[in-house]
Amino acid sequence: MARTQAPDYDLRREAIVAAAAALYARRSFQGASVADLAKRCKVSKSLIYHYYAAKEDILFDVMISHVRALEEAARAVIAGEAPPDAKLRSLARAFMAIYVGAADRHKVLLNELSRLPKNRRAEIVSVQRGLIEVVRRLLLAVAPRLSAPRSFTAAMLFFGMINWTHTWFDAEGAVSAEELADLAVNTTLSGLRGAA
Amino acid sequence: MARTQAPDYDLRREAIVAAAAALYARRSFQGASVADLAKRCKVSKSLIYHYYAAKEDILFDVMISHVRALEEAARAVIAGEAPPDAKLRSLARAFMAIYVGAADRHKVLLNELSRLPKNRRAEIVSVQRGLIEVVRRLLLAVAPRLSAPRSFTAAMLFFGMINWTHTWFDAEGAVSAEELADLAVNTTLSGLRGAA
DNA sequence: CCTACCGATCGGTAGG
DNA sequence: CCTACCGATCGGTAGG
Numbered sequence: 337m338a339r340t341q342a343p344d345y346d347l348r349r350e351a352i353v354a355a356a357a358a359l360y361a362r363r364s365f366q367g368a369s370v371a372d373l374a375k376r377c378k379v380s381k382s383l384i385y386h387y388y389a390a391k392e393d394i395l396f397d398v399m400i401s402h403v404r405a406l407e408e409a410a411r412a413v414i415a416g417e418a419p420p421d422a423k424l425r426s427l428a429r430a431f432m433a434i435y436v437g438a439a440d441r442h443k444v445l446l447n448e449l450s451r452l453p454k455n456r457r458a459e460i461v462s463v464q465r466g467l468i469e470v471v472r473r474l475l476l477a478v479a480p481r482l483s484a485p486r487s488f489t490a491a492m493l494f495f496g497m498i499n500w501t502h503t504w505f506d507a508e509g510a511v512s513a514e515e516l517a518d519l520a521v522n523t524t525l526s527g528l529r530g531a532a
Numbered sequence: 533m534a535r536t537q538a539p540d541y542d543l544r545r546e547a548i549v550a551a552a553a554a555l556y557a558r559r560s561f562q563g564a565s566v567a568d569l570a571k572r573c574k575v576s577k578s579l580i581y582h583y584y585a586a587k588e589d590i591l592f593d594v595m596i597s598h599v600r601a602l603e604e605a606a607r608a609v610i611a612g613e614a615p616p617d618a619k620l621r622s623l624a625r626a627f628m629a630i631y632v633g634a635a636d637r638h639k640v641l642l643n644e645l646s647r648l649p650k651n652r653r654a655e656i657v658s659v660q661r662g663l664i665e666v667v668r669r670l671l672l673a674v675a676p677r678l679s680a681p682r683s684f685t686a687a688m689l690f691f692g693m694i695n696w697t698h699t700w701f702d703a704e705g706a707v708s709a710e711e712l713a714d715l716a717v718n719t720t721l722s723g724l725r726g727a728a
Numbered sequence: 729c730c731t732a733c734c735g736a737t738c739g740g741t742a743g744g
Numbered sequence: 745c746c747t748a749c750c751g752a753t754c755g756g757t758a759g760g
Contacts, residue, residue: 366562369737369739371738371739382741383748447643450558496694499692500688500691503642511681520689522723522726526719527715530719565758576731577730577759579730733760735758735759737758739755743750743753
């Protein structure tokens with residue numbers, strides 16, 4: 337006999353993750369208790385522990401769902417047929433769209449990674465490394481004479497430009513997320529040309 | 533009668549701030565207790581409360597000491613006689629040197645600002661805004677036709693590049709802090725030229 | 729500058 | 745005997 341599971345299991349779990357992302361983004365992981373999370377979800381604390389064995393597991397789900405979305409976007413861009421600079425532009429736009437659409441998860445990922453137990457953290461970091469590697473290879477395709485450390489540095493400067501936006505960027509402001517992505521890409525590409 | 537004060541008052545206070553920076557950088561503000569800090573300083577918890585009325589006051593000191601150092605470096609660069617692009621380069625090098633020399637404080641500033649009470653936070657943010665404004669004006673001096681939002685965005689992309697280094701940059705690695713500062717400046721400047 | 733504590737709240741689990 | 749949940753409370757520790 338198959339075990340039964342509530343038909344809305346995944347929905348409830350996702351609701352918890354979304355509420356946790358909002359809470360942890362605002363108050364930090366250690367600043368928001370499981371009781372706070374339960375209150376926000378209008379369920380008992382025990383219901384949270386029915387879905388998650390430990391508080392850290394919730395944090396992990398907030399982060400892994402976000403990096404998996406980024407990974408999927410990167411995969412889609414890389415699979416396409418376009419010159420490397422166009423792929424970099426598509427990637428930057430896709431990332432910025434996800435950053436804005438999942439601003440809470442993005443903040444939590446950037447601020448709370450070190451709160452994760454070692455093994456769990458390694459899993460997130462491994463996905464992040466894959467994303468960095470995608471960008472690094474695109475930059476190498478644009479500027480093949482770049483050394484390995486230089487291409488890595490250029491990739492990290494690029495990520496700096498787009499990731500740092502979580503501290504200041506306003507999606508309702510004078511510059512749109514897409515324009516910002518393009519500015520970061522243009523700056524990165526002209527920087528590479530200037531260095532050549 | 534003048535009140536007496538321990539002759540090593542400032543030294544002890546600075547030792548507490550330095551230890552707090554290390555602790556908060558590693559475990560986060562909320563993840564490190566005042567008792568942890570006392571143990572690390574090899575003093576009693578009450579001694580900490582002799583120097584600081586509240587835990588948040590320690591966090592504030594960690595942050596204000598760091599942004600004041602950056603402010604002072606910016607003042608020195610701006611006061612000099614050099615073309616704007618050279619000033620930007622000096623500024624980037626000075627900032628990177630401070631970031632590396634005070635890596636703990638830098639991490640705490642970037643990760644824990646929202647843990648500060650409103651008024652205290654406003655004081656830090658006001659200094660940060662001054663630093664951004666210095667960079668924005670240098671960029672405007674280099675590219676006078678830049679609109680106000682564009683020059684702000686360019687300044688934030690520049691800060692993204694150098695501030696994001698706290699997540700990946702290794703001062704012992706293949707690229708030095710000075711090279712990195714130069715790369716960020718070159719990338720920013722060629723980005724401005726590319727946009728013109 | 730210390731030990732001895734406080735009110736409250738923490739993450740996690742009991743029985744039903 | 746199961747899963748899905750609840751109200752209440754556990755042993756420890758937080759900032760002060």
